[in-house]
Amino acid sequence: MARKSFRRVLMKRVFNVFLTIIGIMVLNFFLIHLMPGDPISNMIPRSPKFDVSLKWELQEKFHLNDSMPEQLAWYIWNTFTLDWGTSYMANERPVFDIIISDMRWTMLLVGVSTFFTLLLGMAIGAYSAYRRGGAFDVGSTAVSLFFYGMPIFWLAILLQILFTTHPIGISWWPQLPPGGYYDTDTYGAELKWTLPVVLSMMKYLILPSLTLAVGTVAGVSLVMRSSLIDTMTDDYILTAKAKGLTDYQVLRHHALPNGLPPMIALIAMDVAFIIGGAYQVEYIFNYPGIGWRTIKSIGDLDFPILQFIVVIGGVAVVIANFLSDLVLIYIDPRIKIS
Amino acid sequence: MLSNIIDGISRQKRVIIAIGFILLLAVGLMGLTAAPAGAASMLAATPVANAGADVNITAGETIKFDGSASVASDGATIENYTWNFTIFPGTPAHEVYGVSPTYEFDVSVVGGLAVFVNLTVTDSAGLNATDQMVVVIREKPQTFFEKYWLEIFLIGIAAILLSRPVYFVSKSIITGQPIVTDASREKTRLTLQKDRKIFGELMRNPMGAIGVIILVFFAGLAIFGPTIAPYDVKVIDTSNKMQLPSPDHWMGTDSLGIDIFSELLYGARTSIIVGMVSALIASFLGAAVGLYSGYVGGWKDETVMRLNDIVLSIPWLVLMIVVAAFLGQIDLTGIILIIGLTGWSTTARMVRAQVLSIRERQYIERARSIGAGEIDIIRRHVFPNTFPLIFANTILTVAVSILSEATLSFLGLRPAGEVTWGTMLSYAQEASAFQIGLHWWILAPGLCIVVVVLGFTLLGYALDEILNPKLKHR
Numbered sequence: 001m002a003r004k005s006f007r008r009v010l011m012k013r014v015f016n017v018f019l020t021i022i023g024i025m026v027l028n029f030f031l032i033h034l035m036p037g038d039p040i041s042n043m044i045p046r047s048p049k050f051d052v053s054l055k056w057e058l059q060e061k062f063h064l065n066d067s068m069p070e071q072l073a074w075y076i077w078n079t080f081t082l083d084w085g086t087s088y089m090a091n092e093r094p095v096f097d098i099i100i101s102d103m104r105w106t107m108l109l110v111g112v113s114t115f116f117t118l119l120l121g122m123a124i125g126a127y128s129a130y131r132r133g134g135a136f137d138v139g140s141t142a143v144s145l146f147f148y149g150m151p152i153f154w155l156a157i158l159l160q161i162l163f164t165t166h167p168i169g170i171s172w173w174p175q176l177p178p179g180g181y182y183d184t185d186t187y188g189a190e191l192k193w194t195l196p197v198v199l200s201m202m203k204y205l206i207l208p209s210l211t212l213a214v215g216t217v218a219g220v221s222l223v224m225r226s227s228l229i230d231t232m233t234d235d236y237i238l239t240a241k242a243k244g245l246t247d248y249q250v251l252r253h254h255a256l257p258n259g260l261p262p263m264i265a266l267i268a269m270d271v272a273f274i275i276g277g278a279y280q281v282e283y284i285f286n287y288p289g290i291g292w293r294t295i296k297s298i299g300d301l302d303f304p305i306l307q308f309i310v311v312i313g314g315v316a317v318v319i320a321n322f323l324s325d326l327v328l329i330y331i332d333p334r335i336k337i338s
Numbered sequence: 339m340l341s342n343i344i345d346g347i348s349r350q351k352r353v354i355i356a357i358g359f360i361l362l363l364a365v366g367l368m369g370l371t372a373a374p375a376g377a378a379s380m381l382a383a384t385p386v387a388n389a390g391a392d393v394n395i396t397a398g399e400t401i402k403f404d405g406s407a408s409v410a411s412d413g414a415t416i417e418n419y420t421w422n423f424t425i426f427p428g429t430p431a432h433e434v435y436g437v438s439p440t441y442e443f444d445v446s447v448v449g450g451l452a453v454f455v456n457l458t459v460t461d462s463a464g465l466n467a468t469d470q471m472v473v474v475i476r477e478k479p480q481t482f483f484e485k486y487w488l489e490i491f492l493i494g495i496a497a498i499l500l501s502r503p504v505y506f507v508s509k510s511i512i513t514g515q516p517i518v519t520d521a522s523r524e525k526t527r528l529t530l531q532k533d534r535k536i537f538g539e540l541m542r543n544p545m546g547a548i549g550v551i552i553l554v555f556f557a558g559l560a561i562f563g564p565t566i567a568p569y570d571v572k573v574i575d576t577s578n579k580m581q582l583p584s585p586d587h588w589m590g591t592d593s594l595g596i597d598i599f600s601e602l603l604y605g606a607r608t609s610i611i612v613g614m615v616s617a618l619i620a621s622f623l624g625a626a627v628g629l630y631s632g633y634v635g636g637w638k639d640e641t642v643m644r645l646n647d648i649v650l651s652i653p654w655l656v657l658m659i660v661v662a663a664f665l666g667q668i669d670l671t672g673i674i675l676i677i678g679l680t681g682w683s684t685t686a687r688m689v690r691a692q693v694l695s696i697r698e699r700q701y702i703e704r705a706r707s708i709g710a711g712e713i714d715i716i717r718r719h720v721f722p723n724t725f726p727l728i729f730a731n732t733i734l735t736v737a738v739s740i741l742s743e744a745t746l747s748f749l750g751l752r753p754a755g756e757v758t759w760g761t762m763l764s765y766a767q768e769a770s771a772f773q774i775g776l777h778w779w780i781l782a783p784g785l786c787i788v789v790v791v792l793g794f795t796l797l798g799y800a801l802d803e804i805l806n807p808k809l810k811h812r
Binding site: 016019020023024027028031032145146148149150151152153154157158161165272275276279280283294295298306310313314315317318321 | 644645647648649650651652653654655656657659660737741744745748749763767772780784787788789790791792795796
């Protein structure tokens with residue numbers, strides 16, 4: 001019985017995910033195509049000698065002469081057949097290639113920073129909930145709230161300035177590269193996976209990932225704290241204490257498992273926030289990921305890239321929410337019933 | 339003798355002669371200034387661009403930019419003219435290129451304070467040269483509605499709020515019943531008592547107290563800031579630009595010669611207005627959608643929630659940038675609408691979750707059984723029970739909206755003709771303020787944003803703790 005209803009819930013969720021993705025695509029399509037400006041006039045060479053027929057050729061090539069619904073149908077069909085077309089700019093590289101190669105960098109950035117965020121955030125949140133009202137709790141909550149309200153781009157600028165100058169003339173102050181993704185001057189623009197390149201990559205990753213982690217760790221630790229405090233005041237915690245368990249045992253075996261579900265749901269919701277933060281960080285540190293490409297494409301009116309790059313952010317959020325739902329159903333027996 | 343001649347000429351003629359003389363002088367001066375450029379080009383092997391002299395105009399006028407005074411290098415002809423317009427404060431630069439030396443530009447679409455015009459000429463020898471001119475735009479006299487839209491909006495809200503008491507007072511006057519009954523006196527006493535209790539709790543809560551203090555300070559800045567600001571932020575003085583901090587300019591001046599400290603004070607008002615009005619819009623929409631779809635349920639709820647999922651899933655920053663690009667030139671109202679119209683989905687989701695539990699209560703069933711309509715039940719029974727939650731959430735949304743505005747402005751979608759903390763940061767970053775020594779240009783607006791957001795967040799959390807029955811006893 002329970003199994004059957006679980007399957008039905010799963011089917012409904014999958015259907016919803018599919019529907020949401022289609023919805024994101026349609027909304028995105030109309031938003032982008034209603035944007036003012038003519039992409040073709042951005043593409044044509046800036047010379048009086050250019051041939052007008054080139055413009056018509058290009059319009060024909062990119063289906064820009066078709067009606068809106070026709071273009072929408074083409075767009076959805078092409079998405080699912082992975083025929084994502086070529087960029088208007090960038091030497092007409094295939095969009096799929098561009099997005100995949102940009103995605104590697106965003107994944108690296110977001111992955112590294114999220115790993116540290118979760119580790120640090122949950123540790124800080126758990127400890128301040130455990131010693132509620134103590135000096136550590138008050139201090140960490142104040143610091144968290146301070147960083148919670150900080151614009152990520154501002155933090156990025158400050159860190160960039162801090163590690164590219166010598167504050168008050170300290171000569172041994174560490175210097176970090178202000179932007180880019182690895183030392184292209186020394187190792188060449190073509191990416192080779194050798195040890196020095198990887199080391200240089202890690203060095204270039206420190207500032208962007210630190211910014212993103214500091215910007216998001218505050219949210220995680222605050223949620224962890226309040227979620228744990230919620231469970232710590234429940235009666236079964238009192239029972240566990242009365243049984244004579246140590247504080248650590250209570251926290252590890254009774255409070256944490258019950259405080260975790262809201263955390264997972266909120267981390268999934270946070271994916272959208274982290275992606276937004278990654279956009280700003282990539283923009284300031286000139287880090288060639290999805291966000292940097294999006295902002296560049298909006299400036300260039302590069303429809304083919306925009307059409308897919310915005311959807312990818314949305315799909316990431318939808319899938320994160322879907323996975324968190326599944327994990328919640330798996331770990332929290334109370335949800336299965338409803 | 340001269341005075342005799344002047345006396346002999348009628349007043350009208352004198353004016354005409356004076357104007358003619360001034361015109362002659364102007365033409366002569368222009369010839370003098372143009373002459374060295376021409377003389378230089380005869381010797382130079384490079385072309386010389388000439389975008390014309392700086393002009394002052396009133397917003398809404400069309401200017402014809404004329405680059406025909408530019409000269410090509412020896413033996414070559416000019417092939418094209420590229421006009422690059424950077425609007426301050428406004429959208430990113432936009433560029434026009436053409437073969438004709440003149441270009442007409444309608445400044446009414448700009449709405450900024452100044453336009454930096456760079457003319458680049460390229461000649462057939464493949465050489466190019468650039469010249470800059472500055473168009474300073476005086477503000478267009480605003481129409482009544484443009485000037486007072488915010489006041490009209492606020493008075494409208496006040497009128498809606500006041501309409502009920504006014505209705506009751508006039509009704510009791512007409513019917514002759516006493517205006518203040520014992521029942522209403524008791525009701526008021528209880529409401530006041532409750533409000534006082536909540537305020538007391540708020541001030542005893544350390545987070546709430548700090549939040550209130552911060553917000554009172556910044557409310558003062560927003561109200562009196564522009565009055566106490568030592569300089570006018572709409573007066574451009576390029577000869578005075580990038581001044582380091584001094585007793586005259588405490589935080590220095592920016593790239594247009596505007597006092598940074600004054601900009602900071604002006605920015606408080608715009609930033610806080612943007613935050614509050616867009617949060618109100620977002621909360622109103624979110625609450626309406628959440629209340630309705632949560633109460634009605636069924637397929638309507640499903641549809642609304644799917645739409646909500648879609649809006650919630652698209653990364654908010656991209657959504658806002660695309661909507662902003664779609665609107666083209668944006669002003670303060672545009673920014674408010676963008677943030678308000680894209681920010682309702684979280685509120686809607688939260689309100690709906692709350693409504694789902696309220697819907698099953700007995701008093702709702704009783705109201706339904708005596709034949710109350712959907713809208714009536716939502717308004718009279720569901721809404722009052724979700725109001726505390728919506729209220730606390732609105733205050734948290736203000737914090738988020740202020741951050742959104744700063745981020746949008748920073749990424750180049752600045753409200754035209756307005757100074758906010760976000761636009762200040764954006765220009766500071768463009769001018770690499772820290773390297774010049776204008777540290778405050780980057781530090782001060784950022785710190786203000788952080789502290790205001792902190793204030794709203796603290797107040798929001800504290801109110802949530804006090805008003806949300808789930809969190810109260812723990």
